[in-house]
Amino acid sequence: MEYLGGKISIDVNDKVFLKDPRSSKLGNKIIEGAIDLIDEIGFEEFTFRKLASSINSTEASVYRYFENKHNLLVYLTLWYWGWLEYRLVFRLVNVEDPYERLDRAIKTLTEPIKQDSDFTQIDEVKLNRIVISESSKIYLHKLVELDNSHGFFKPYKDLVQRVCDIILEINPGYKYPHMLISTCIEGAHHQRFFAEHLPRLTDILPDEDAVTTFYLDLIKKAIQK
Amino acid sequence: MEYLGGKISIDVNDKVFLKDPRSSKLGNKIIEGAIDLIDEIGFEEFTFRKLASSINSTEASVYRYFENKHNLLVYLTLWYWGWLEYRLVFRLVNVEDPYERLDRAIKTLTEPIKQDSDFTQIDEVKLNRIVISESSKIYLHKLVELDNSHGFFKPYKDLVQRVCDIILEINPGYKYPHMLISTCIEGAHHQRFFAEHLPRLTDILPDEDAVTTFYLDLIKKAIQK
DNA sequence: TATTTTTAATAGTAACACTATTATATTTGT
DNA sequence: ACAAATATAATAGTGTTACTATTAAAAATA
Numbered sequence: 166m167e168y169l170g171g172k173i174s175i176d177v178n179d180k181v182f183l184k185d186p187r188s189s190k191l192g193n194k195i196i197e198g199a200i201d202l203i204d205e206i207g208f209e210e211f212t213f214r215k216l217a218s219s220i221n222s223t224e225a226s227v228y229r230y231f232e233n234k235h236n237l238l239v240y241l242t243l244w245y246w247g248w249l250e251y252r253l254v255f256r257l258v259n260v261e262d263p264y265e266r267l268d269r270a271i272k273t274l275t276e277p278i279k280q281d282s283d284f285t286q287i288d289e290v291k292l293n294r295i296v297i298s299e300s301s302k303i304y305l306h307k308l309v310e311l312d313n314s315h316g317f318f319k320p321y322k323d324l325v326q327r328v329c330d331i332i333l334e335i336n337p338g339y340k341y342p343h344m345l346i347s348t349c350i351e352g353a354h355h356q357r358f359f360a361e362h363l364p365r366l367t368d369i370l371p372d373e374d375a376v377t378t379f380y381l382d383l384i385k386k387a388i389q390k
Numbered sequence: 391m392e393y394l395g396g397k398i399s400i401d402v403n404d405k406v407f408l409k410d411p412r413s414s415k416l417g418n419k420i421i422e423g424a425i426d427l428i429d430e431i432g433f434e435e436f437t438f439r440k441l442a443s444s445i446n447s448t449e450a451s452v453y454r455y456f457e458n459k460h461n462l463l464v465y466l467t468l469w470y471w472g473w474l475e476y477r478l479v480f481r482l483v484n485v486e487d488p489y490e491r492l493d494r495a496i497k498t499l500t501e502p503i504k505q506d507s508d509f510t511q512i513d514e515v516k517l518n519r520i521v522i523s524e525s526s527k528i529y530l531h532k533l534v535e536l537d538n539s540h541g542f543f544k545p546y547k548d549l550v551q552r553v554c555d556i557i558l559e560i561n562p563g564y565k566y567p568h569m570l571i572s573t574c575i576e577g578a579h580h581q582r583f584f585a586e587h588l589p590r591l592t593d594i595l596p597d598e599d600a601v602t603t604f605y606l607d608l609i610k611k612a613i614q615k
Numbered sequence: 616t617a618t619t620t621t622t623a624a625t626a627g628t629a630a631c632a633c634t635a636t637t638a639t640a641t642t643t644g645t
Numbered sequence: 646a647c648a649a650a651t652a653t654a655a656t657a658g659t660g661t662t663a664c665t666a667t668t669a670a671a672a673a674t675a
Contacts, residue, residue, distance in 0.1 A: 207532035307432035348577040379566045386611040
């Protein structure tokens with residue numbers, strides 16, 4: 166899929182970095198290198214020293230861009246939510262029927278990710294694996310309310326709200342649209358993680374994207390009047 | 391709730407510890423102290439040095455019981471799943487109607503936790519907060535398959551399977567019982583975390599346990615034929 | 616009571632998170 | 646074009662953490 170051929174970029178909340186990594190060659194290498202390295206060794210094993218060595222730079226230089234590795238992970242996650250909202254908007258534009266809109270929205274949120282040629286510097290497939298395995302660590306910690314006060318969760322809320330609006334168009338009386346959509350987004354991540362690492366915890370069916378089918382069915386039944 | 395007045399205990403997979411913490415005074419203090427300290431400062435800030443100092447022991451002594459803090463968190467989580475399965479079995483025994491059984495099972499998995507006087511050494515309310523905030527970190531890491539090979543996820547699978555069996559009794563044709571139940575367990579944790587720390591991400595309604603109501607409704611609609 | 620055996624404390628090491636300072640490159644003004 | 650100002654990155658550290666080898670003390674057994 167390509168809409169604009171590299172002519173746009175996803176803006177990320179500037180409180181998350183010390184210096185914008187998009188503003189220099191080294192900054193871009195930090196983002197690309199971080200995606201490769203976190204995907205490879207996981208967030209716990211990932212350190213700025215290892216990242217610096219993998220891109221032939223130094224630890225102190227990485228610290229000029231990000232206060233710590235937590236904020237770097239927040240950056241990657243915010244970019245991802247921004248990118249996903251951009252994709253969602255494109256897949257819904259000019260589609261009027263709310264049922265068709267909901268179907269497209271759920272698929273956008275739950276289907277496996279393919280490379281997006283509009284953003285050649287970012288490997289969305291690796292980034293999706295990172296979001297699945299690591300992104301919940303950005304809010305499952307004691308400073309979540311501080312991060313929230315900086316607006317780090319706004320892109321996620323915006324994304325959820327867009328789908329809520331469709332649900333409320335279909336059934337204005339449905340009481341739990343936010344719970345339903347965040348359950349669906351987080352749940353789809355969990356199920357894909359389970360399917361890969363703990364298959365006995367899910368229901369794998371060959372030749373079918375069971376995750377998307379399951380959440381499509383779940384949401385449609387949930388919002389029935 | 392009290393069934394047996396301290397005459398039973400929850401067995402935890404012995405591969406998770408080096409020396410059984412239930413076998414000595416220091417071991418019990420490690421578990422109690424760990425629950426207090428992780429609940430207070432979070433798992434990232436938690437170290438064996440801080441734990442040792444909080445119970446007037448030494449770092450090296452804690453290491454005689456657990457290889458690392460990851461395995462201590464696994465221990466706490468396994469105890470919790472074991473305890474929850476024990477509670478589930480008691481709440482389902484002698485109840486025949488599968489709809490009533492399902493209702494009780496979902497409530498057991500999603501309702502807020504109260505202190506259990508059968509296990510006076512463990513503060514289940516604090517432990518529940520730890521499971522909500524920290525337990526997903528035990529599988530969201532690169533060594534999850536090793537832990538799985540040691541059987542660390544068996545208590546979780548057993549718990550899920552018990553509820554799956556009820557669902558299949560009600561609707562034998564339902565294709566995704568494992569996804570539905572794990573979505574519900576993990577989702578309820580997420581929603582309670584959101585409700586406390588990121589309320590804008592959920593649907594808070596005063597004077598109602600919206601989390602349990604939501605998942606009861608979701609599951610009943612999902613398995614309808 | 617002497618001898619094992621169990622248990623816990625001391626004292627380390629390597630790696631990690633993070634920073635103060637210095638050196639180098641780039642930009643800007645004249 | 647060249648010097649001054651500014652931006653950028655590297656060097657060399659500090660305190661802390663995760664983890665271990667060794668020694669000391671206590672308890673159990675012969």
